[in-house]
Amino acid sequence: MKGPDEHIEPKQEAPETKPEVVIHAKSIKKSFGKKQVLKNISFDLKRGENIVVLGKSGQGKSVTIQCVVGMLQPDAGTLEVFGEDVTAMSDDDLKQLRMKIGFLFQGGALYDSMTVRENLEFPLTRVLKLKDKKEIDKKVEGVLDAVGLLDAIDKMPSYLSGGMRKRVGLARTLIVNPEIMLYDEPTTGLDPITSREISELINRLQRKYEISSIIITHDMECARITADRILVMDEGGYIAEGSYKELEKSDNEMVRSFFNQPS
Amino acid sequence: MDAQQELSGWRKWMESIGDYVLFFSRFFRNIFAGGFEWSEFVRQCYEIGYRSMMLVGITSFIMGMVLILQLRPSLISLGAESMLPKTLSVALVREIGPVITAIICAGKIASSIGAELGSMKVTEQIDAMEVSGANPVQYLVVTRILATSFMIPLLAIIGDAIGLLGGFLALNLTDSISFSLYFNKCIASLDFTDLLPAVVKTVLFGFAVGFVGCYKGYHSNKGTESVGIAANSAVVTASLWIFIIDAIAVQITSLLFYK
Numbered sequence: 001m002k003g004p005d006e007h008i009e010p011k012q013e014a015p016e017t018k019p020e021v022v023i024h025a026k027s028i029k030k031s032f033g034k035k036q037v038l039k040n041i042s043f044d045l046k047r048g049e050n051i052v053v054l055g056k057s058g059q060g061k062s063v064t065i066q067c068v069v070g071m072l073q074p075d076a077g078t079l080e081v082f083g084e085d086v087t088a089m090s091d092d093d094l095k096q097l098r099m100k101i102g103f104l105f106q107g108g109a110l111y112d113s114m115t116v117r118e119n120l121e122f123p124l125t126r127v128l129k130l131k132d133k134k135e136i137d138k139k140v141e142g143v144l145d146a147v148g149l150l151d152a153i154d155k156m157p158s159y160l161s162g163g164m165r166k167r168v169g170l171a172r173t174l175i176v177n178p179e180i181m182l183y184d185e186p187t188t189g190l191d192p193i194t195s196r197e198i199s200e201l202i203n204r205l206q207r208k209y210e211i212s213s214i215i216i217t218h219d220m221e222c223a224r225i226t227a228d229r230i231l232v233m234d235e236g237g238y239i240a241e242g243s244y245k246e247l248e249k250s251d252n253e254m255v256r257s258f259f260n261q262p263s
Numbered sequence: 264m265d266a267q268q269e270l271s272g273w274r275k276w277m278e279s280i281g282d283y284v285l286f287f288s289r290f291f292r293n294i295f296a297g298g299f300e301w302s303e304f305v306r307q308c309y310e311i312g313y314r315s316m317m318l319v320g321i322t323s324f325i326m327g328m329v330l331i332l333q334l335r336p337s338l339i340s341l342g343a344e345s346m347l348p349k350t351l352s353v354a355l356v357r358e359i360g361p362v363i364t365a366i367i368c369a370g371k372i373a374s375s376i377g378a379e380l381g382s383m384k385v386t387e388q389i390d391a392m393e394v395s396g397a398n399p400v401q402y403l404v405v406t407r408i409l410a411t412s413f414m415i416p417l418l419a420i421i422g423d424a425i426g427l428l429g430g431f432l433a434l435n436l437t438d439s440i441s442f443s444l445y446f447n448k449c450i451a452s453l454d455f456t457d458l459l460p461a462v463v464k465t466v467l468f469g470f471a472v473g474f475v476g477c478y479k480g481y482h483s484n485k486g487t488e489s490v491g492i493a494a495n496s497a498v499v500t501a502s503l504w505i506f507i508i509d510a511i512a513v514q515i516t517s518l519l520f521y522k
Contacts, residue, residue: 069394098396109391112383126298126397169391176395 020047022180022212023068028077030063037063038074039236045180045212050202052215052223054258055233061216064233065182068214069101070094081180099127102173102181102211106188108165110157116168117153120144123176143171146208147201163194167201174205181206181213187222199225220258232258286478290408293401303406311372311407312414316421318371319364323355323422326363327429330354335437344438348445349452351430356453360423361461362509365468368415369501373476376407377497380480381490389481404477411473416465456520464512471504 023045030038037060045051053061066072067079070086079086081097089097111119120140124130130139144150147167157165166186173181186202187195199222206213206226215226223230224244232240232247232255240247240255248259330351338344380403383389392399431445476497483493 071390071394095396098394101394103391103394105387105391107386109387111388111391112386122392123395123397126402127395129298172391173395 021045022047022082023214024078024080024083025064025068026078028064028067028074028079030060030067030072030074037236038067041077041237043231043238043241045214047179047212048206048210050206050213050215050226050228052217052227052230053233054218054220054223054230056218059233060236061233062184065103065184065214065216068180068182069098069103099176100179102176102178104166104169104173104181104183104186106185108157108162108169110160110165110168110172112157115154115156116144116149116160119157119168120172120175123172127176139175143175144168146174146205147171161194163190163198166190166198170198170201170205174209177209178211181211183213183215183217185217185219186215187217187219192221195219195222196225198222202226218258282482283478286404286481287474289400290404290474290477293398293405294409296398296401298398298401300402300406303402304410307406307410308414311368311410312417315368315371315414315418319367319418319422320425322363322367323360323426324429326359327351327355327426327431328433330359330426331430331433335434345448347434348430348440348448352427352449352452353457355426355430356423356457356461358461358509358513360426361419361465361468362505364419364422365415365465365472365505366502368411368418368469368472369475369505370498372411372415373472373479373497373501374494376411376473376476377479377483378490378494380477381483381493384481384483385485385487385490404481407477408470408473411476412466412469415469415472416462419461419465419468456516460512460516460520464509467508467512468505471508472501475501475504 021044023043025044026042028038028041029036041060041064043051053064055061063072067074068081068086070089073087082100084093084097086094086097110116111122114122117140120143121136124136124139130136141150141153144153147170149164149167149171152160152164152168157168160168170186181202183202187198190198199219202213202215202222203226205211213226215222217223227244230240230242230244230247231238232252234254240250240252242250247255250256250259331347334347334350335344338347338350380389383403389399389403392402427446427449430449431440431442434440434445479493479497479500483489
């Protein structure tokens with residue numbers, strides 16, 4: 001892992017390969033009561049791609065990924081994941097789909113009453129229905145090693161720092177080998193060094209497990225490190241799209257305000 | 264404006280009834296959905312049963328003592344002092360034991376389930392289970408409701424026995440009665456029609472405690488304040504349900520057994 005003073009280069013553009021679309025969203029609308037949160041959201045996520053969604057708080061960034069995983073139903077529009085319409089799925093189909101999607105919550109959402117090991121065993125025994133103790137141990141240790149927290153295997157979540165909780169949360173989602181990762185503000189509340197480590201980890205894991213990701217954030221350093229493409233959201237819609245370098249030169253005032261933050 | 268507010272109040276009330284029914288159907292479907300969480304069920308039985316035993320025991324013991332001390336002067340004035348063991352055992356087994364145990368459990372268990380699930384909801388742990396493809400209702404709700412339905416009757420039976428022991432000690436403060444004579448009198452005065460309705464009633468009390476605790480926790484809003492509200496609301500609602508169930512159960516029992 002890079003030290004705090006080392007400069008991390010922005011993500012290199014991925015080599016040209018067959019771009020399979022894993023998430024296709026078209027004209028998604030979502031309201032809560034009278035407030036329309038998503039006005040007209042359209043995007044495609046390609047296999048192996050990292051999309052970063054930037055935007056102020058309360059603009060509907062998290063609502064978008066909650067719709068992708070079926071936690072919320074869009075009011076209108078088309079939302080397909082792996083070519084299947086999420087809005088028309090039965091509970092069983094949704095369960096099958098969720099096994100292919102990892103969701104990292106803001107606080108890690110670790111199960112408080114379980115140790116780190118039990119947290120990681122939970123999806124293996126309940127979702128993948130694994131029974132072989134050796135296989136379970138191997139997977140748990142392997143994924144914890146990948147996030148650099150093998151030492152914390154028998155600790156309770158209350159003994160972990162914010163960054164460690166996010167890493168364990170990440171390990172818990174990765175353990176079922178998801179094809180898509182949805183990150184809900186993965187670096188919020190962390191110090192700059194840990195934020196950078198988490199951002200690097202997201203890239204490393206993406207390369208290792210060939211995962212497509214949507215990263216919701218307002219941390220520009222995280223966006224710079226992880227994004228293949230950035231979508232900027234404002235008032236329920238996307239106002240700009242492009243790579244970090246492209247958007248850095250944008251004329252749009254809102255977009256510029258993100259890139260001109262004091263570091 | 265008043266009519267509109269009243270209408271919105273009714274609508275909320277109807278919606279909450281709908282939510283209760285949906286939650287019950289989710290619970291019921293998941294009992295038979297396969298993959299029952301035995302280890303979590305046993306853990307909950309331990310948490311709910313064993314950890315409440317001391318509190319139920321002490322309260323029942325005091326209740327048994329107090330009842331004897333309160334009943335004694337009245338029964339002496341009626342010349343029916345020998346009826347004290349019988350009166351105590353019938354009162355304890357039929358009514359006071361089950362209700363006191365259930366109310367204690369509403370305070371201790373419903374609030375703890377409400378707070379635990381509420382805090383899991385606030386910290387997105389339930390959402391995390393759901394989006395991982397696991398079944399939070401089966402893991403969190405089914406196990407807790409079945410554990411309370413199973414353990415609260417057991418606690419009530421243990422509480423009844425300890426209450427009778429308290430009564431024996433209170434009786435011996437003023438009179439002298441042998442242990443075997445006292446318990447023979449207590450047990451001889453009880454029959455099937457005293458025991459069965461009491462046990463059935465406590466199963467329903469246990470169900471109410473677990474169900475209300477899980478419902479309130481599972482449906483709590485975001486924010487730490489909601490955890491306290493969920494816990495508080497679980498105790499109040501579960502206590503209310505215990506008295507409603509008790510009133511209905513007494514009517515049914517009277518119709519069936521004490522015509």
